[in-house]
Amino acid sequence: xxxxxxxxxxxxxxxxxxxxxxxxxxxxxxxxxxxxxxxxxxxxxxxxxxxxxxxxxxxxxxxxxxxxxxxxxxxxxxxxxxxxxxxxxxxxxxxxxxxxxxxxxxxxxxxxxxxxxxxxxxxxxxxxxxxxxxxxxxxxxxxxxxxxxxxxxxxxxxxxxxxxxxxxxxxxxxxxxxxxxxxxxxxxxxxxxxxxxxxxxxxxxxxxxxxxxxxxxxxxxxxxxxxxxxxxxxxxxxxxxxxxxxxxxxxxxxxxxxxxxxxxxxxxxxxxxxxxxxxxxxxxxxxxxxxxxxxxxxxxxxxxxxxx
Amino acid sequence: xxxxxxxxxxxxxxxxxxxxxxxxxxxxxxxxxxxxxxxxxxxxxxxxxxxxxxxxxxxxxxxxxxxxxxxxxxxxxxxxxxxxxxxxxxxxxxxxxxxxxxxxxxxxxxxxxxxxxxxxxxxxxxxxxxxxxxxxxxxxxxxxxxxxxxxxxxxxxxxxxxxxxxxxxxxxxxxxxxxxxxxxxxxxxxxxxxxxxxxxxxxxxxxxxxxxxxxxxxxxxxxxxxxxxxxxxxxxxxxxxxxxxxxxxxxxxxxxxxxxxxxxxxxxxxxxxxxxxxxxxxxxxxxxxxxxxxxxxxxxxxxxxxx
Numbered sequence: 187x188x189x190x191x192x193x194x195x196x197x198x199x200x201x202x203x204x205x206x207x208x209x210x211x212x213x214x215x216x217x218x219x220x221x222x223x224x225x226x227x228x229x230x231x232x233x234x235x236x237x238x239x240x241x242x243x244x245x246x247x248x249x250x251x252x253x254x255x256x257x258x259x260x261x262x263x264x265x266x267x268x269x270x271x272x273x274x275x276x277x278x279x280x281x282x283x284x285x286x287x288x289x290x291x292x293x294x295x296x297x298x299x300x301x302x303x304x305x306x307x308x309x310x311x312x313x314x315x316x317x318x319x320x321x322x323x324x325x326x327x328x329x330x331x332x333x334x335x336x337x338x339x340x341x342x343x344x345x346x347x348x349x350x351x352x353x354x355x356x357x358x359x360x361x362x363x364x365x366x367x368x369x370x371x372x373x374x375x376x377x378x379x380x381x382x383x384x385x386x387x388x389x390x391x392x393x394x395x396x397x398x399x400x401x402x403x404x405x406x407x408x409x410x411x412x413x414x415x416x417x418x419x420x421x422x423x424x425x426x427x428x429x430x431x432x433x434x435x436x437x438x439x440x441x442x443x444x445x446x447x448x449x450x451x452x453x454x455x456x457x458x459x460x461x462x463x464x465x466x467x468x469x470x471x472x473x474x475x476x477x478x479x480x481x482x483x484x485x486x487x488x489x490x491x492x493x494x
Numbered sequence: 495x496x497x498x499x500x501x502x503x504x505x506x507x508x509x510x511x512x513x514x515x516x517x518x519x520x521x522x523x524x525x526x527x528x529x530x531x532x533x534x535x536x537x538x539x540x541x542x543x544x545x546x547x548x549x550x551x552x553x554x555x556x557x558x559x560x561x562x563x564x565x566x567x568x569x570x571x572x573x574x575x576x577x578x579x580x581x582x583x584x585x586x587x588x589x590x591x592x593x594x595x596x597x598x599x600x601x602x603x604x605x606x607x608x609x610x611x612x613x614x615x616x617x618x619x620x621x622x623x624x625x626x627x628x629x630x631x632x633x634x635x636x637x638x639x640x641x642x643x644x645x646x647x648x649x650x651x652x653x654x655x656x657x658x659x660x661x662x663x664x665x666x667x668x669x670x671x672x673x674x675x676x677x678x679x680x681x682x683x684x685x686x687x688x689x690x691x692x693x694x695x696x697x698x699x700x701x702x703x704x705x706x707x708x709x710x711x712x713x714x715x716x717x718x719x720x721x722x723x724x725x726x727x728x729x730x731x732x733x734x735x736x737x738x739x740x741x742x743x744x745x746x747x748x749x750x751x752x753x754x755x756x757x758x759x760x761x762x763x764x765x766x767x768x769x770x771x772x773x774x775x776x777x778x779x780x781x782x783x784x785x786x787x788x789x790x791x792x793x794x795x796x797x798x799x800x801x
């Protein structure tokens with residue numbers, strides 16, 4: 187009398203097929219993203235780099251700060267990359283294992299990029315959304331502030347900060363965080379201006395939702411697309427900033443290291459024929475930036491409402 | 495137009511003042527002074543030195559005097575580290591160098607960037623386009639501190655064509671590598687922006703009209719497409735100029751060109767606050783002025799902008 191289980195399942199599937207398959211905005215974007223070959227390859231590269239940065243230490247045969255005095259000094263024939271000695275990437279001028287140091291440098295560079303972008307996203311989105319939503323005087327004052335801060339030569343101020351308050355990763359985060367949210371705030375504000383005139387916001391206002399709740403519950407989630415795109419493009423910018431500072435010797439301090447610091451050391455040693463000291467960190471730096479740029483581009487193509 | 499200029503200046507002037515006050519306060523918050531050394535100086539000597547540099551005054555007076563001196567006489571005071579020189583001497587020595595290769599980098603970035611972008615857009619989806627896009631993507635991940643060692647490695651160590659550092663009064667051999675290192679990533683960005691804006695313009699109705707009435711291609715591009723396509727590039731030039739000046743820090747340090755960047759970093763390490771502040775303020779003023787010029791140009795080119 188009762189149809190057996192298989193039939194029931196079949197019926198259920200048929201019923202599902204009969205319904206119009208709705209696709210959410212995000213599913214739509216995901217499909218578009220995975221159709222983009224370059225972006226997908228870049229995504230895999232990014233995953234590989236993250237695995238290298240966070241788990242690569244297990245493969246290292248030497249501690250990152252263990253000095254092998256026999257291999258130190260600018261000698262091209264010593265400390266070359268080889269599997270036999272366990273120095274896969276060779277050693278640096280102080281006889282330390284470059285593989286372990288590159289792993290750590292990549293990790294710190296990634297962390298600086300991601301944390302810097304996070305600060306920018308949180309502060310910038312809220313600031314921009316509040317400014318755009320309230321409009322009028324508030325908007326004017328808040329955006330004037332952004333304009334003024336933008337015309338400060340921030341790299342010089344960042345160096346000034348690092349010199350005055352000591353060179354530390356924390357200070358680097360503070361300095362990068364201070365300036366990185368400005369662009370984000372502008373973008374979020376622009377987007378908020380168009381969103382706040384939509385019906386759902388009007389409806390929320392009509393039933394008496396408080397302004398801050400509207401911003402957090404209704405405006406900010408709708409900014410997500412553009413925020414995601416911009417923050418993936420922001421991360422490489424942060425990595426470049428950090429490497430710039432570390433290149434000058436003002437950023438990450440010994441025994442810690444970052445890609446910028448490694449490139450700087452490698453560049454100062456390259457006339458002795460120890461090209462690998464520059465090549466390996468440089469390779470990871472370039473690949474990381476490439477991957478972020480392509481993923482960001484792919485996300486923009488997938489999420490940008492202009493292209494639909 | 496006139497009232498627009500006045501209004502922009504009304505924003506620019508307080509910005510400069512805020513910059514001066516901010517860097518002064520930062521300097522004050524700094525622990526340790528430039529005259530603290532391993533061997534403590536006798537109190538009399540210390541008092542004399544502080545009187546010489548005006549450090550015995552209350553800090554609001556120091557700030558006021560400093561601001562007045564900077565604004566009215568462009569006088570940044572004496573250097574704390576080089577006893578016989580003022581900050582103005584340091585700037586006078588370093589700034590022309592920075593200006594020289596900075597100017598050429600700017601020219602190179604704009605000319606090649608625009609050229610690459612226009613060619614890529616006109617020959618859309620041909621090998622020329624792909625080449626231009628490839629170059630601009632590749633150059634994007636090569637910021638100046640990466641370009642500099644690579645260039646020295648190739649052109650100095652391997653090929654031996656160009657000197658890997660020094661300035662030598664600005665002879666052309668010494669200028670080439672700094673200019674290439676500084677301009678590459680900006681050239682890439684300009685090319686990318688120009689290509690996409692040119693593509694957009696070339697699809698616009700008025701271009702179709704111009705082509706339909708039989709204008710030759712070069713006239714269509716130069717007379718009709720160029721001006722609207724340049725607008726997004728123009729708004730990029732402000733930030734680009736700023737980061738070029740900033741990038742000169744790396745160039746100066748790496749190539750030992752003796753520009754203000756080198757003085758800036760040296761002063762940063764030796765806590766020569768007056769030089770650091772002087773250079774920061776100078777760059778800040780330049781930034782603000784340049785943004786002003788770009789905004790005015792923008793208003794002039796784009797009639798849609800209301801001012």
